[in-house]
Amino acid sequence: MxxxxxxxxxxxxxxxxxxxxxxxxxxxxxxxxxxxxxxxDSSPPRWGIAWKRAPVGQTRVGILHRADCWMAPRELLDARAVFEARRQEGRRIEPCDSCKPHLP
Ligand SMILES: [Zn+2]
Known part of the structure; x- marks a missing residue:
């Protein structure tokens, strides 16, 4: 002006x-x-599990990531799927040190 x-x-x-x-x-x-x-945020929280290779018969370890973690795999899971994965025999799920997800 x-x-x-x-x-x-x-x-x-x-x-x-x-x-x-x-x-x-x-x-x-x-x-x-x-x-x-x-x-x-209307979308429910999601996670991804990056499974480590393990010899047959040994406990398979999966690292749980939040969906927004840069190390999260493409396939994302809802709380129920993560819960089911944690209950499976011969598997262990640990939280990612980077994104520190809350285990559902
Ligand atoms: Zn992570």
Whole structure:
């Protein structure tokens, strides 16, 4: 805004217009910030198990990763599938040291 009028009534009009615009921008900004911080994540948590190779007959160890871990395998599991995998004989699941998942 380079050219402003010099008379008070028109300056007041511009001031009022800009204050209304500023208030609208601040409201929109507040709504946007609130939606970022308070929007609950609707997707259920997921995990991935990276199985280590083990000789036949030995306990097979799997490393549990959170879905967002860079070491997580492509195939992701829900809590029930992880729970089932943990119950299988001859298998042991350990949490990843990097992403530190909570075991479901
Ligand atoms: Zn991990």
């Amino acid at each position: 380079t050219e402003l009028p010099r008379d008070v009534p028109r300056l007041r009009s511009i001031e009022r217009y800009l204050l209304v615009q500023l208030a609208a921008v601040q409201r929109a900004l507040q709504e946007a910030e609130n939606s970022i911080t308070t929007k609950p």
